[in-house]
Amino acid sequence: MSELKKGDEVTWQSHGSTASGAVEKKITADTHAAKREVRATPDDPQYLVTSEKSGGEAVHKPSALTKKPRSKK
Template sequence: MAEKEFRRGDHVSWASHSGRAHGVVQEKLTERTRVRGHTVNASPQAPQYRIRNDDSGRDVAHHPEVLRRERE
């Protein structure tokens, strides 16, 4: 399966414990980093995306396969 590609500003959603969460892509992560105190093991071969949650305003990181592109 081909990797889903997203760009800064894309509106996306993902499954959360309380239903679907929504946010805006901030950047593609391609190296190990920390987001809100959590280690994100991203790499060029396994990137993740930093997303700003619409409800909380906090940043989260997710693998592309769990994200769904939404309309603006």
């Protein structure tokens, strides 16, 4: 998968269904985000995403996210 960036629309599996939202930022160091401690490094980053439906924040590894294709207008 190509590098994700702020604003990219993505989907992920959440509680047995597919959730969607947008990337807020790439996390490359240990930090606190989405109400939990996040372990990340430049070689093993995670992404902070905001749910389109609930507005809640979550943190996911790149392998858990699927970038939505851009719609052609």
